[in-house]
Each structure stands twice: as structure tokens, then as C-alpha cells.
Amino acid sequence: MKIEEEIRQKPFKDVYNKAVVxxxxxxxxxxxxxSKIFKPHDLSPEQYNVLRILRGQHxxxxxxxxxxxxxxxxMSNASRLVEKLKIKKMVERRECAxxxxxxxxxxxDKGLEILEQLEDEVKKFNKSILHLNKSEVEQLNELLDKLRG
Amino acid sequence: MKIEEEIRQKPFKDVYNKAVVxxxxxxxxxxxxxSKIFKPHDLSPEQYNVLRILRGQHxxxxxxxxxxxxxxxxMSNASRLVEKLKIKKMVERRECAxxxxxxxxxxxDKGLEILEQLEDEVKKFNKSILHLNKSEVEQLNELLDKLRG
DNA sequence: TTGTATTTAATGTATATACATTCAAATCAA
DNA sequence: TTGATTTGAATGTATATACATTAAATACAA
Known part of the structure; x- marks a missing residue:
């Protein structure tokens, strides 16, 4: 749906402003x-992201x-995020020699397992919430990369 | 810059996942x-947004x-947000008859003045942080509208 | 009408976040 | 080496947010 309809607003005068909104x-x-997909696993999206970062290095x-x-x-606090994951036994913390x-x-291993379990689910889910075909998604990625300069 | 470089990650296997990230x-x-533009005026982005919604009806x-x-x-709390704006004398609250x-x-009027002051600044600012030309911005808007389904 | 359900806004509460500060360790310059 | 500076992580703190609950007003059904 057009953003103007969703937030019940008159048409934007400025396409840049519209893009920000x-x-x-x-x-x-x-x-x-x-949150619907992560909540049942007691993970926040950012916690999931950190687990993926860690798996990338594993x-x-x-x-x-x-x-x-x-x-x-x-801006979010990696230290406290890691602490949360540690309590759930998904990460280990060790002083660097x-x-x-x-x-x-x-x-x-527990962290890896949970990622593994979520993998397919997340993949299907991402595809289902992004109502775009492959070439549109690629276009979007290019625009976003360019947007940030 | 490409998102993979910015978050130092290996190339995404899945463009949908990449789009989410x-x-x-x-x-x-x-x-x-x-926040750089709103903070000096002691406004949060969402407070600014509420002021714009109110101006739309004014x-x-x-x-x-x-x-x-x-x-x-x-999900954010309109009631408390309005309270914040009221303290700053940017809005008035009145029981509905x-x-x-x-x-x-x-x-x-104070709220309207502040919006007025910010208007040009925000417009320039939006344009300066979105490193896209007009047709790219329009493309982005279309993709985002379509994305949400 | 009368009792029940629903709606609206406010409030309570736990957690998350932004941002500053602290403390220990490492780096660097005199 | 020694003192000053910088860095990395943790912690303190105020505010914001998500979500549940409350309280009052209204709608609605028996």
C-alpha cells in the first residue's frame, strides 16, 4: 500500500522527505x-544478528x-548483549591472552544449533514478508547501498 | 558503500536476507x-513526526x-509523547466534548513556528543524507511501498 | 433499564537503549 | 622508566520503548 494511505497523509510534496518517512x-x-519469528526463541533481532556475526568467525x-x-x-551495547547470550549459554567469554x-x-554449540534451527524458517520468512521478486530485491539493495553514500 | 563491506561480512548467499539486513x-x-538535526531543538524524530501529523490537521x-x-x-506511546510536547508548549490537550x-x-503557534523553522533545514538535510537522484528516490519509494505488500 | 463488552487514554513495569563514566591494560612520548 | 594518553569492556543512569493493566466513558444486548 502507498505510504500516504497507510499513515493517512496528503501526498508528499517532496520525494526525499517521502523516502525518509x-x-x-x-x-x-x-x-x-x-519479532514474531524471534520472540518464540527468546531472541531479539539484534541478538540474532550477533549470533550470526559470531558464526561468521567460528x-x-x-x-x-x-x-x-x-x-x-x-549504539546498542555489545557488552550487555553478549551477557544476555551468555546467560542463555549461546556464547562463551574468555579473556584474551x-x-x-x-x-x-x-x-x-548450543548457539550454532539454534541458528541452524532458525535458518530455514528465517529464510522463508524473509521471502514472505518482502513482497518483491528477486530482481526488485536486488534493485532495492543497490539503491540502499547507494543511498548511504 | 556495499553493506557487506560496512559490516565486514562475507557476501550474502540470499538477496532477501541481504535486503533485510x-x-x-x-x-x-x-x-x-x-538525530543530529533534531537534537539541538530538543525533539526526537518521532516527536517531530507527531508535530507534522498535527499540522496536517490544523x-x-x-x-x-x-x-x-x-x-x-x-508501538510507541502517543499518550506520553503528547505529554512531552505539551510540557514544551508545542501542543494543547482538551477533553473532547x-x-x-x-x-x-x-x-x-509555538509548535507551528518550530516546524516552520525546521522545514527548510530538514528538506536540505534529507536531500544531503540520501545520496540518490530524484528518479532513484522515486524508484526506492515504489519498491518500499511494494515491499510491504 | 441494567449488566456486559468495548473503546480511549493514562499509567505501571520490566527491559532496552543512548550516552557518560569508570577501571584496568596497553601504548606512547619525554 | 615514568607519567600521560588511549583503548577495551563494563557499569551507572536517565530516558525510551514494549507490553500489560487500569479506569472511565460509551456502546450494545438481554
């Missing part, structure tokens, strides 16, 4: 949908600051 | 940028639930 609104649509560990770097939301300020984080 | 990441870019009032309906983030459960909200 459209992005905010679409983001809200996305996270609302996403079996190598990765430091907290490096996780922060790669997170989608740079070379630099004792740093803390190495590794995904556990 | 790309949207989340781009949203973060947007709000980070936006001089007619609009109820709290109707604001909620049109907000970008349906026909239905005493409802509360009519109107934007004040």
Missing part, C-alpha cells in the same frame, strides 16, 4: 514482523569491540 | 543522521488514538 515506516513493518573468537563494529545498530583488555567471544 | 542498517544510518484537533494510528512506530473518553490535541 517510507524508510522509517518500512523499518517498523520489518521489525514488527521479525571457530575463531571475536572481541566485543569487533562485534560492536559489525552490529547493525552501533595477547591483550588482557580484550575479551574473546565464541559461539557455543 | 540492508534495511535495518540503512535505518540506523538514517536515525543517526536525523486548525482541527485530532485525538490521541488517531495520532497513534498515523505514527511511524505504532462529544466523547469524553477522547482527548483532542492541537498544535500550538
Amino acid at each position: 517510507n524508510l522509517l515506516y518500512t523499518h517498523n513493518y520489518l521489525v514488527t514482523q521479525q 571457530p575463531e573468537p571475536i572481541t566485543v569491540s569487533s562485534i560492536q563494529d559489525r552490529m547493525l545498530n552501533k 595477547e591483550d588482557r583488555r580484550q575479551v574473546d567471544i565464541t559461539i557455543t | 540492508n534495511l535495518l542498517y540503512t535505518h540506523n544510518y538514517l536515525v543517526t543522521q536525523q 486548525p482541527e484537533p485530532i485525538t490521541v488514538s488517531s495520532i497513534q494510528d498515523r505514527m511511524l512506530n505504532k 462529544e466523547d469524553r473518553r477522547q482527548v483532542d490535541i492541537t498544535i500550538t
